[in-house]
Amino acid sequence: MQVSGVGQGSLYHHFPAKHELAQAAIAVTVADALATAEGELTSGSPARERLIQYLTRPRDALAGCRVGRLTYEQYVIDDDALNEPVRQYFRRLIALVQDVFAELPGMDEGGSRRRAYAAVALIQGGYVLSRALDEPAALDSAVSGFVDVLNGDAGLP
Amino acid sequence: MQVSGVGQGSLYHHFPAKHELAQAAIAVTVADALATAEGELTSGSPARERLIQYLTRPRDALAGCRVGRLTYEQYVIDDDALNEPVRQYFRRLIALVQDVFAELPGMDEGGSRRRAYAAVALIQGGYVLSRALDEPAALDSAVSGFVDVLNGDAGLP
C-alpha cells in the first residue's frame, strides 16, 4: 500500500483476502531468495569459494531473514498453503548447499548433508543474534567463526 | 490463564497491563534458560565435553527457542523494557560459550569469540530449520555438522 500509494479498500480489488496477498508475497520472496542463493552456489567458481561467497554475502542482518522469520509467524504456521513454500525454500536451499559440500574431496553423503544443515542454520541464527543484540556485525562474527573451523583452523584438540 | 484456571478479568488484579505480564514472563524464561546453559557450560567436565553437551542437549526443536523467537515479535521489538532482557540473555550466553572455547589450547580471543557466536547462532538457526521443515531432527543435523567440523573432521581442503 505504501509503495503503490493505493488505499486499503483498493487492495481487495487485486486480492480476494489477506491469505492470497500473503501467498503472493511469500512466493515472490522465496523465488527471489532462492534465485540469489542458486546464483552463488552454482557459479563456475571452485566449491570452496562458492561456499564462502554464499556464507559471507552482505545481508541486512537487523531486518532478519525474510523467509526464516515466517517460521515464527502464527498466521503462517497455521496455514499449510503459506507454510509449504517456506518448507520448499529451505529444502532446496539445503540441497544446493549440500551439492557444493559434496564436491569437496573425501566428503561422504552424510557429511555433506550435515554440513549443509549447519551452514544454513548458521545464517538463520546469525540473523537472530544480530536482531537480539541490535548489532549487525553479530551475523558476520558467527559466519567468521564457522569459516574458521571449516578452514580447519583449530577446532577441538 | 489456562494453567491457573482464572479468567481474563482476574489477570488485571495481578498485572497492571499486558506489558508487565510480558516482562515477568520474559524474565522467568530468560533466567531459566541461562541457568540451564550455565550449568552445562561451567560443570567440571573438560571444555570439549562441556561444549558438546551444550550443543547436543535435547531440545524441543519444533517449539522454537523461547528466547530467540522473541526477536521476531513486533510487540517485543518495539519495547525496550522487553528487548533488553533478550539482549542480555544472548550477551551472557555468548560470553559463557566463549569462555569454554577460550580454554582450548592455541585459541586466541578473537577465535573463541567468533566460535561462540557461531555455536549460539547454530542452535538458533537449528530451531528455525526444524520449524520450517516440520522436522525435529533438522536441529540435530545442523549440530552434528558443526561438531563434525569442530572435530577437524575434514572442513575445506
Added chain:
DNA sequence: GTCTATAGGGCGATAGAC
C-alpha cells in the same frame, strides 16, 4: 480501478458486584 464508509470480530483494559 480507486475511493469512503462501515460492518464484524478480537483483544486490551476498565468497572463494579460478590
Added chain:
DNA sequence: GTCTATCGCCCTATAGAC
C-alpha cells in the same frame, strides 16, 4: 481475589459511489 459485562480500538472484509 474472582467474576461478568462492557468500552474502545484495531484489523479484516464488504458495500457501494465515482
